[in-house]
Amino acid sequence: MHIYIGKRILQAIPVVLLVTLITFSLVHLMPGDPAVIMAGEDASRETVEMMRRAMGLDQPIHLQYWDWLSGVFTGDLGTSLRDHRSVLPTIIQRLPATIHLVIASFIVNFVIGIPIGIISSIKQNTFIDGFARIFALLGISLPNFWLGLMLMFLFSHNLQWLPASGAGTIYHLIMPAIALGTASAGLITRLTRSSMLEVVRQDYIRTARSKGLGERAVIYKHALKNAMLPVVTIFGLQIASGLGGSVIVESVFGYPGIGRLMFNRLLMRDFPMITGNLLVFAFLFILINLVTDIFYGVLDPRIRYD
Amino acid sequence: MADQQKKSPEIRKSKSFQADAIRRLKKNPMGIIGLIIIIIFIFLATFGRFITPHDPFEMNVPRHHEEPSLEYPLGTDNFGRCVLSRIIFGARISILVGLTVIFFRMLIGIPVGLVSGYYGGIVESILMRITDAVIAFPGIILALAIMAVRGQGLENVILALSVTGWTTYARLVRSEVLSLREREYVQAAKGVGFHNLKVMLRHILPNCLASIIVYSTMTIAVVIIAEASLSFLGLGAAARDATWGTQMSMERDYLRYAWWGVTFPGAAIAIVVLGFNLFGDALRDVLDPRLKD
């Protein structure tokens, strides 16, 4: 077990390094001179030169990467070109809002997805099943920005029940969470359904049935537990897609998380902030994946720890 | 294609499998609906410009935001252009983006998967760690970053979406290869002294096709949504490309005032995505032996 965990962590190290390399090269391919952006619209050539030196841009590229990388591992992600704020504190300040949003969308996913999936599998090939499958597919098929606009139109504009922008109360979370979570809810419904159907056909369920256990007990005690394994594996993927979707949903709802920060700074070509955000997104993903993998290893004894 | 005439053992076996598949597809009404949607969509994309009721680009500003009528079945947009004609025109671009992106993703992902699965060892480790690193970035964010590097435009959308999504192909193919590598006929082919490339292309790849096809069908839908999202955020296709995403993005400020301008392109996306998903589902039921009754 410990060997398995150790191995997963070791595997993550080269990935982390590659992630920093991809981030660094991507941002360095962007057009625009960071020194000019930092110095401002009307800065003189001397100022720009001074900036360039101060920012280490006159160094060869591999040295710049090394400088930046050693900064990354000491928690120094540089300073924003646009507002001169430190990158990491700015991101950390906004991170909780995004985590709230992703967790809330997660609740939407599972509260909607799992029960519908279960019901759909129990009532396989009935009207209810068909309805559930259509629901799941619609959830996947609706672009989240579109869903967000529609929700806003209905609940903020027409009914005036919910705030259309901002953060701070639970009401602010409802619409963005639904917009962000619906696609995943559709996926989870489908996954739960197919996984249930597969499990129900397994021998041990037949055995349980033949022992005379009630249908309800069979489903809840035996089938459900085993059917949840594949659902757990996509936890990490769902969180990642939630983080990705946050860029869109946070922009639609004016929600002050890191998704919107990322998007704004991307438009402004605020390079340090972009690299910082990309890194935080990627590190979060690697971390979540590591945790789910280990979690999965604990849950499923069939995993080999070689 | 030449391979198929020579008939490797797996392919020969598949004749009855094909018949079986078609029979089972027929029994799946959802899949049929999906297929019909896809066929209509492809028809519109191919012949759209001959059947649009109006020129999708011709402006008639005094008649902007007219409600759906006989003349303009889905109303007019902010410039008095026919919404229906623009949706029909947009189908072409959506399918173009969808297919091209899938093609490029396969072009990167399949070789990576094949090579790492087939050779294993250090090659596999390196390729898979690269794959892990690319996966670590949420796709849409990496795509946005690339769009910010390259600027608006259809080619850039295709590029941005291609370099982000190939990882699933790599993993899919790799896991198939791993399960095939030790099979007798592969070992036999290797034993006879076939070149590695030949073994991979002739004996391994055809057996991955089923999952590749199923996955691709579903992914076209994802790509269409991703294109729409990029365009909606203003970092996608240019306005003159008239994709469904740009159409929605340009009309969204008029939602309360002229709901048809943004609703119909949105509905077009949802329907086509639904079509590909339904069909993909059915295909999986048909092609994936694990779900056979």
Place this chain on the structure above:
Amino acid sequence: MITKGLALLVAIILLSPVAFMSPDEGNGELIIARGTDAPSLDPRATTAVYAIEVCEAVFNSLVYSDRDTEIVLDLAKDYEIKDDDVTYIFELREDVTFHDGEPLTAEDVVFTYETILDPAFGSPHKERVDAIETIEALDEYTVKIKIDEPHAAFMDSLDVMIVPKHAAPSDPFADVDPDVDEEIERGVFAHEPIGSGPFKVVDWSPEDQVVLERYEDYHEGPAKLERIVRRIIPEDEAQYADLMGGRIHVGFAPEQEYDALDADPDFTVIHSPTLNYFPLYMNHDYDRAPMFEDFKVRKAINKAADYDAIVEHVWETALRVHTPIVQDTWAYDPDSIRVYDHDPERARELLAEAGYPDGLEVEIIMSDSTTNVELGEMLDAYYMQAGIDLQVNTMDFGTMLDRVVEGDYEMAHVGMVGMTDPDEFMQRFESGDGAGNYSNEELDEYIREARRTVDDLERRKELYSKAQAHISENAVDVPLFNSVFTIIMDSDVVWDYHYVERWRNIDEVYWDN
């Protein structure tokens, strides 16, 4: 297991600092929405209107131009222009204190202008005050400014906001330059500025909100509002929905809603005139855009589209103009202007004569606002009929501005803002100064002579008529419109809003209910 997991997730959400209450809507608080945030709140470091309007609540300037383009005293209680026309003496108010309690003195004024004039500081305001040769404090409350030559519009550029010498950095890059003395607080001033205005900044979370609180010791008495929250809501639809729901009190609405809002007793719609001029620039740096060297091409561009129709459709409330000088200001001279009418056939002929028989390819850059995207669509459609293949490239405002300032474009659409005196309008066409890179000795002479003409308004007017004639005769740009700035308020908010003064009178705003 699942229910437990869910319960845990719910618990996390509940325990996190997310409250259930909606924000306090006491009458002392005003919530104002905007689409874009300020890059900095150091008034020396930015000209962005999103920053300047907040600075207007936090800082004061010597003088400023009001809605009638008259000079109003702010920190100065009196001023005198000496007979040489280049020496200005300002007497400062003696009762002004900064938010930290320190008095505002002549030293602060001198410091502010010196840092702006310092090329190393890189202030975007530098160009406007470059005429200053020396600035000195004669005593604690007297400032003497000497300029290089008589300048008829010099007072208009003295609306620069004054920062405290004891708190503001003299090097805006202190935070990134490792060589800078550690003792200077690094980059904090731009985020937590200290001014002398009616409100002080208590919290700013970037791209989310700025919270301002009343400064009780404000020299004109405390403001009527207690708190101002300026929230950033990028999506128009969200802003409008929250405005309707009363969650924000001042904000924007889509143009097509103005009539309904006007009729709604709960809202006040203010259409404020502006002095902003929005043309299509043609780049006169002929190395970058060789086609525009030929007058025929510029004329063709002016005739290629029905600009009346475009302006009417895209900017419903804006005023269509044909000259940079805004209608109804004193130098405006409609009789001197040549107006080009829409004639795609003629445009094609002109292009053919200029050596483009197969049409012309041009790129236009502009920011990615909704209206600009619409402008691009319409231009594209019109230009196509005139044989011009227009590549529309929309981008982030800052990126676009960088390119325009660098002269890296063929055509561009961007507003000329922040101008009050006709000299400021015309300066943008002077050699080496304008974003259009236009350079013509004859025009320069009109502009410069008018600037030197301090006492003879008739003569200045005459010169500006000649300048306007020159610009339109030579089709230097494509004039489009003079914008009208519309904002929507809760009808209980009493705010005599005018775009030219913006937040200058925010201390007088109050709730009436």
